[in-house]
Amino acid sequence: MEFKNIKLELNEGVSLIAIDRPKSLNALNLETLKEIDQALEEVKENEEVKVVIITGAGEKAFVAGADISEMKDMNPLKAKEFAEFGQKVFRKIELMKKPVIAAVNGYALGGGCELAMACDIRIASHNAKFGQPEVGLGIIPGFGGTQRLPRIVGVSKAKELIYTGDMIDAEEALRIGLVSKVVEQEKLLEEAYNIAKKIMSKGMIAVRLAKEAINIGINADIETGMSYEAKAFAVCFATEDQKEGMAAFLEKRAPKFVDK
Ligand code: HXC
Numbered sequence: 640m641e642f643k644n645i646k647l648e649l650n651e652g653v654s655l656i657a658i659d660r661p662k663s664l665n666a667l668n669l670e671t672l673k674e675i676d677q678a679l680e681e682v683k684e685n686e687e688v689k690v691v692i693i694t695g696a697g698e699k700a701f702v703a704g705a706d707i708s709e710m711k712d713m714n715p716l717k718a719k720e721f722a723e724f725g726q727k728v729f730r731k732i733e734l735m736k737k738p739v740i741a742a743v744n745g746y747a748l749g750g751g752c753e754l755a756m757a758c759d760i761r762i763a764s765h766n767a768k769f770g771q772p773e774v775g776l777g778i779i780p781g782f783g784g785t786q787r788l789p790r791i792v793g794v795s796k797a798k799e800l801i802y803t804g805d806m807i808d809a810e811e812a813l814r815i816g817l818v819s820k821v822v823e824q825e826k827l828l829e830e831a832y833n834i835a836k837k838i839m840s841k842g843m844i845a846v847r848l849a850k851e852a853i854n855i856g857i858n859a860d861i862e863t864g865m866s867y868e869a870k871a872f873a874v875c876f877a878t879e880d881q882k883e884g885m886a887a888f889l890e891k892r893a894p895k896f897v898d899k
Pocket residue numbers: 662663664666667703704705706707708721722725746748749750751772773776779780781782
């Protein structure tokens with residue numbers, strides 16, 4: 640499908656989705672959200688795609704938030720639909736059976752920070768800025784920010800960021816665990832691809848099961864999480880990759896995983 644507001648590329652097993660609305664710093668209007676949703680469907684179905692990277696086109700912004708000019712005149716019903724649709728799209732990222740890496744190349748504010756938080760791994764360039772500035776507009780985060788930010792950085796820091804609307808830089812985001820790595824902007828995509836390649840060299844069924852176990856556990860009590868982990872661990876032993884991985888280790892050679 641042809642896209643107007645995003646770019647979608649496939650390079651050696653890695654799908655790159657770049658939000659591309661430079662005039663409004665890649666702000667998310669409904670049309671862009673629909674295109675992201677469509678791109679996610681395509682990468683989900685495409686067996687060639689093993690890992691997904693999400694970034695922002697240009698050097699200034701990842702995504703500067705939901706599109707304020709589009710939200711301005713929404714009535715409560717439309718606002719609810721908009722929030723629910725964005726939540727559904729971002730949840731699709733979280734539930735996708737493929738790892739998704741956010742390469743945050745500039746402003747990740749409001750809906751942009753929420754998009755990054757729905758991804759499995761977040762890395763950032765030095766010029767990246769994060770924040771949930773919604774209260775400054777008289778609204779609250781609506782694409783999952785009130786739910787994911789406290790799970791990622793803890794309740795106190797999340798409340799501080801959401802109540803004050805403060806923007807933090809990449810170093811601070813690293814310090815509080817909002818991102819896991821900070822690199823030079825020119826190296827950001829290269830680093831995202833390096834992480835993707837490293838993941839693709841492993842048993843991808845195992846990676847998928849690990850994602851599911853972490854996602855289930857983070858939202859459940861520890862007994863439920865442990866129980867899911869043990870079952871997922873057992874499932875690994877029904878795969879060729881487990882046999883190959885362990886045989887390769889014992890034979891002191893590199894494994895050849897087949898994703899089966
Ligand atoms: C619409 C936006 C936008 C946004 C930037 N622009 N962010 N348009 N929605 N979220 C537009 C500006 O209006 C401007 O358009 C152009 O992009 C360049 O932005 P400037 O402000 O001129 O750039 P700069 O001075 O460098 O400031 C960058 C900035 C600032 C700090 C990122 O643009 C900013 O504060 N943006 C809003 C951030 C924000 O509040 N995000 C949260 C939105 S609420 P023109 O036409 O003047 O050139 C949200 C809710 C999510 O995300 C949940 C919904 C359910």
